[in-house]
Amino acid sequence: MWRWCTVLVHLCLLHDFSDALQxxxxxxxxxxxxxxxxxxxxxxxxxxxxxxxxxxxxxxxxxxxxxxxxxxxxxxxxxxxxxxxxxxxxxxxxxxxxxxxxxxxxxxxxxxxxxxxxxxxxVPPEPPRVIQGDQVTTAAGLEVRLQCESRGGRPPAEIEWYRGDGAILENGTSTESALMADGKRSVVRSTLVLTAAPAHQDTTVTCRAHNAALTRPQTAAVRYRWFVNGEPLPGQTDSSTTLRAVGRHLDNASVLCQVTNAAGTGSGATQINVLCE
Structure with a gap:
């Protein structure tokens, strides 16, 4: 009798184990x-x-x-x-x-x-670049259009513009993004439109790109140099300049702005007329 009961219990245990589901x-x-x-x-x-x-x-x-x-x-x-x-x-x-x-x-x-x-x-993007170059041609009071491109980031890079004093430039900016051929990475292009003004005095304009794959943002800067009749104006490195002590000697003078970045150099000029009583 004891032997029969023992066998029954053993069979029950085996049956319960085999029913365990993965x-x-x-x-x-x-x-x-x-x-x-x-x-x-x-x-x-x-x-x-x-x-x-x-x-x-x-x-x-x-x-x-x-x-x-x-x-x-x-x-x-x-x-x-x-x-x-x-x-x-x-x-x-x-x-x-x-x-x-x-x-x-x-x-x-x-x-x-x-x-x-x-x-x-x-994926971190490639270092950003200002399409117009490190040096861009302009003159005081004229509209400047800068474009910053960031390629290869996943997720798409976020692009911001800053003055040399660290102030962010938000007005006049727009951004567009497109997938690359692999369908995963992106090309992002941000456009900044500004007019040379006193607020830009003695500054550079910096494009900053960042995404989740980077530990710190990447930057590309645009610097300005000013010339009057071919002579550089010391300390003038922003997108506008101020001429002081203007006299007859500057009548019909040529004012040139030169902007440079890693892509190259560009310049543009205008003439000034001095009206004296």
Whole structure:
């Protein structure tokens, strides 16, 4: 009698164990990572009976932990604990995709799939440049149109304009953005329209670009030089200038503004008329 009861209890225990279903203890979630860094997408399975694999944009990566077809990928963790997290080393734009952890069907159990996890790769933009060049031609009282371009950022770079004293230039600005051929990075172009005024005296105009992949903003500056009849005006480096002690000697004088940046140099001139009583 005791032997029969013991056998019955043993069979019940085996039956309960076989009914345990594979399920997720931990699933991956959306993550952001800077280009070149390493990221781990977590996956832990309770009572796994099927083979575990990851997919990238619905394409299977393989069931072997070191994933030989993907040298920067590997499934890390311990089989006994059911951990099959995906480690992505030296992230590139190729890894900017949707990932999913999957467990196949086996022993009469259905396969299971984790939630989708989007991995977004943050890419720093190239240093910004002022399209008109470091030196732009203008004259006092005239409208100046400057364009600053930032290429290759993901997300698109944010562009701001500043005077040399650090004051932000908000009026007269507009921004447009477009995707590059890879469909992920962007080209951003900001336009600043200003009129030479006393507020710009003794300053430079700086274009500053920043996105989430940068630890500090990138800048490009525009500087101005002024000339009267070919002679430079000392200390005059902003987008407007003031002539003092104007007399007959400056009648019909040529006033030239020269602006320079990394792209080159430009200049423009105007004449002044001195009216005396």
């Amino acid at each position: 399920s997720f203890v931990r699933e991956p979630s959306d993550q952001y990572v800077r280009e070149g860094q390493t990221v781990v997408l977590p996956c832990q399975v309770s009572e796994p009976v099927g083979q575990v694999q990851w997919t990238r944009d619905e394409f299977g990566l393989g069931v072997i932990r070191d994933l030989p077809s993907y040298p920067r990928y590997q499934m890390i963790g311990d089989d006994h604990e059911g951990i099959y997290s995906l480690e992505v080393q030296r992230a590139t734009l190729e890894d900017d995709a949707v990932f999913q952890c999957q467990v196949g069907s086996a022993a009469g159990q259905q396969g299971i799939r984790s939630r989708d996890a989007r991995l977004t790769i943050l």
